[in-house]
Amino acid sequence: xxxxxxxxxxSITLRGSLLIADPxxxxxxxxxxxxxxxAHGAEEGAxxxxxxxxxxxxxxxxxxDTEFTALRHLAVHEGGPVMTxxxxxxxxWWSRKLGLRWAMRISAKQAAxxxxxxxxxxxxxxxxxxxxxxxxxxxxxxxxxxPVNPRQELLGQAHDxxxxxxxxxxxxxxxxxxxxxxxxxxxx
Numbered sequence: 772x773x774x775x776x777x778x779x780x781x782s783i784t785l786r787g788s789l790l791i792a793d794p795x796x797x798x799x800x801x802x803x804x805x806x807x808x809x810a811h812g813a814e815e816g817a818x819x820x821x822x823x824x825x826x827x828x829x830x831x832x833x834x835x836d837t838e839f840t841a842l843r844h845l846a847v848h849e850g851g852p853v854m855t856x857x858x859x860x861x862x863x864w865w866s867r868k869l870g871l872r873w874a875m876r877i878s879a880k881q882a883a884x885x886x887x888x889x890x891x892x893x894x895x896x897x898x899x900x901x902x903x904x905x906x907x908x909x910x911x912x913x914x915x916x917x918p919v920n921p922r923q924e925l926l927g928q929a930h931d932x933x934x935x936x937x938x939x940x941x942x943x944x945x946x947x948x949x950x951x952x953x954x955x956x957x958x959x
Contacts, residue, residue, distance in 0.1 A: 790916040803935040817902040823934040824849035841883040851900030864891040871921040
C-alpha cells in the first residue's frame, strides 16, 4: 500500500523518539548528541533533552539549600541551548506497554522520590533543546538527525559522550562506519 502523499509532514509526531545527530552536524552542543524528544507537534514545534552531555558537576555544586540535600550527588547534564540559566529534574523509566516514559520538570522532592523507585533514573539538566514549528522537520529533511525509537537498554547505558556512537553502531553497517570514523577525518 502506497503512502498517502496528501498528508503533510505536520501530521507526523516524533514525541518519545531519540534524535541521533548526523556526524555532519557540528554545532556545539548538538555535535554527536542524542536527544530525547519530549514534545513534538505541528503547532508547538519540538522540545527535548540532550541525554549524553554530562557537565562533570553535580547538583550540590550549584544548589546548596537543604531541599536539594538528597540530590547533591546527582550528575548534572547539559539539556540544550535554551534556558541555560535554569536547572530542572527529570525521571526516566521503562513501561512494558508504553516503552520509554518520563516525568519532566519535577520538583526536588519528586526527584528524590523517583530516585528511590526501582528501574528509574533521575537526571538534572541545565537548559533544554527546542525547535520552532517546522524547524525540526526542515533539519530532518536535510538529514541532520537520525530519528530512532528508544530501546529498554537505553536506561542501563552510560549517558555520556559514548552513547552517540553506541546507538549509531546499532542502526546498520553503514551507521557503524560513521560511528567509528574519527571526528575530523582530515586528521586521519
